Amino acid sequence: DAGVTQSPTHLIKTRGQQVTLRCSPKSGHDTVSWYQQALGQGPQFIFQYYEEEERQRGNFPDRFSGHQFPNYSSELNVNALLLGDSALYLCASSLALSSGVSYNEQFFGPGTRLTVL
């Protein structure tokens, strides 16, 4: 089991550009959540995808968008990059209950380090 994988590992962009980050969940998991972690802080919840739909969203602007594919993998897109978007972006996967609620353990990937210059 490869666990949660993310690509790329590192990324450098300039202000105003757009970026796409990718995540493959742990085998058997159907729910993917994205987090932003600034240096020295805890991760902040961006949004969660289940059954190819955004189910929950944290306090992030519309510049942050995502997608989930039929194979449960997911993408995070950020438009019009700002210097403040520089952070470690983490993907977590879990298995939802039949009701769609996920009370189960979250497993995290290694993250993508995004630097905006």
Add this chain to the structure above:
Amino acid sequence: KQEVTQIPAALSVPEGENLVLNCSFTDSAIYNLQWFRQDPGKGLTSLLLIQSSQREQTSGRLNASLDKSSGRSTLYIAASQPGDSATYLCAVLYNFNKFYFGSGTKLNVKP
């Protein structure tokens, strides 16, 4: 507003010492609480998950407790080792699948 606080922010102990990390949350209507370990520049490794109906969970030298009524969880590490040096994060799950993290406790275990 749900807030998760971890105290202390940093902790340095000699090898072999038993230690306790604290996590407090403002809203007691949680579904579960999960403790993670994060090494510098890396992702999060799950240590323990406590469901809201449980009082504690144990894994090896780690023991996590949960007191919903007081809004507190503790992570107890027995016989600490230099390899335990990392940042420890707690995350609380509330309704509608919203997770809130604390800022973490940075632990340094000195040989």
